[in-house]
Amino acid sequence: MKPASFEYHRPASIGEALDLLALHGAQGKLISGGQSLVPMMNMRLASPAHLIDINDLSELAGVRDQGDAVEIGTLTRHCEVVSSALLKKHCPLLPKAAATIGHHAIRQRGTLGGSLAHADPAAQMALVARTLDARITLASRSGEREVASGVFFEGAMATVVRPDEMIVRVHYPKLPPQERSSFKLFSRRHGDFAIISVAVLLEVHEGWVRKLLIGVNGASPVPLRLDAVAAEFLGKTPDARWVEALGLAVSRAITPEDSARIPPIYRRELARGLTVQALQELLAERKGDVA
Ligand SMILES: Cc1cc2nc3c(=O)[nH]c(=O)nc-3n(C[C@H](O)[C@H](O)[C@H](O)COP(=O)(O)OP(=O)(O)OC[C@H]3O[C@@H](n4cnc5c(N)ncnc54)[C@H](O)[C@@H]3O)c2cc1C
Structure with a gap:
């Protein structure tokens, strides 16, 4: 058409x-x-x-170091997020997640701001913004306002952006090197939107879990951050039992919509398995460093 x-x-x-x-x-x-x-x-x-x-507005593109945060212009393409050395160093969850968006051609054109504004419930950039507490700056003729990612998404394809507003930039906190992050998703075919995706940030200090953030997409119209689940698993030794228990807790904490095509139990099981995979990857990386 x-x-x-x-x-x-x-x-x-x-x-x-x-x-x-x-x-x-x-x-x-x-x-x-x-x-x-x-x-x-x-x-x-x-x-x-x-x-x-807005493609001529080159000042809206690019990744910049802002001290304790990294600023990404709204017009920054997914492929630039994937290859940014600054993001790989300070915010590696973003390039990891952006690399899984659609296909090469889509990543060459699609932008960070477009993805956040479109607010597809399966969008990788929405999940990372929510998991990392990104701050999204909106501009209009009346000035600028900054919105926390926790309140930016209002529903499937619905955000707080008013018709006279434009996303201009997004700030992500820099992550210290001891905070490891992993992004896992499952889709039926390579390049399809994910059925479930999981973002995990983990810091282990002297054998104890000091920081844990867990984001899940595909279980609700907006990206979720499971802070209550994470709180229960802090201060523990991250052994195999801890990993399995956390995976199970994530699957129990979500209440996916009932649909004949993808039943909730399937999404829950995916959330469990992907959380376990993400945690195992992060703990193996850490072991590699310590050894
Ligand atoms: C085949 C296919 C597969 C895809 N797979 C995935 C996937 O796996 N994961 C994923 O996350 N995405 C996927 N996408 C979508 C892709 O990531 C898009 O790039 C993204 O959703 C929208 O970004 P865009 O820059 O193309 O926005 P556009 O299409 O240009 O705009 C999308 C919406 O955002 C609004 N908008 C754009 N810029 C701004 C701004 N600065 N301020 C306010 N509003 C704005 C527009 O008005 C419009 O409503 C896929 C797309 C296709 C075609």
């Missing part, structure tokens, strides 16, 4: 883009990578009267 007709705008500055958003309100839509919006327009699931293309 072809999209409904629309007026195409290509602003030369962020100010011009914000003016267009303010002018056209809900009739206007930003386009960045186009990897989600264009298929939706082709299927007539979205029919914006005004398409505002």
Whole structure:
């Protein structure tokens, strides 16, 4: 199918883009990578009267060191996240997760901001933002506001971004080297959206678990962070029994939607298995360092 007709705008500055958003309100839509919006327009699931293309706004792209945080511009492509040396050093969960998004061609065009704004419940970038407590900066003609990832996602494909607002950048806290992270997902075919994905951050200090963050996608319309589960497993020795018990606790903590195609028990079992895989990987890496 072809999209409904629309007026195409290509602003030369962020100010011009914000003016267009303010002018056209809900009739206007930003386009960045186009990897989600264009298929939706082709299927007539979205029919914006005004398409505002931000691809000329190079100041919105790039990964920058900001002291205790890493800042990523909204227009940064998934492939740039995958290859960023700064992210590999300070925020390795992001490149690990971005490398699993769709196929090569999609990662070449799709952007961080587009993925967060689209808010697909299976999106890797949404899960990492939620797991790491990213801060998302939105700009409009009235100024900027910063939103915590914990309140940014309101539901499947729903966020707090207003029609006159644009995501401009995202901040992720730098992770010290002793905080290890792993990203695991399961999809039916390579490149498909994941059925379940799990992000784990673990710090073991003198044989005890000092920090633990667990994020799960595919079990709810928004990415989940299982803080209550993690709290129960802190301060313990991360042995094989601990790993198995944590996997089980994750599977019990989620309540996936009942669907004939993918029953909840299947998603729960995937969440258990992927959590165990992630923890085993992190503990093996750590053993390698200590040996
Ligand atoms: C075959 C296929 C497989 C895919 N597989 C995966 C996958 O496995 N995992 C995954 O996470 N994604 C996947 N994607 C989606 C891909 O990651 C997209 O790049 C992403 O969802 C949207 O980013 P985009 O830059 O292409 O946004 P666009 O398609 O340009 O825009 C998407 C939405 O975001 C809005 N938007 C864009 N930029 C901004 C901004 N700066 N501020 C506010 N709103 C904005 C647009 O108005 C639109 O509503 C897949 C896509 C395809 C076609």
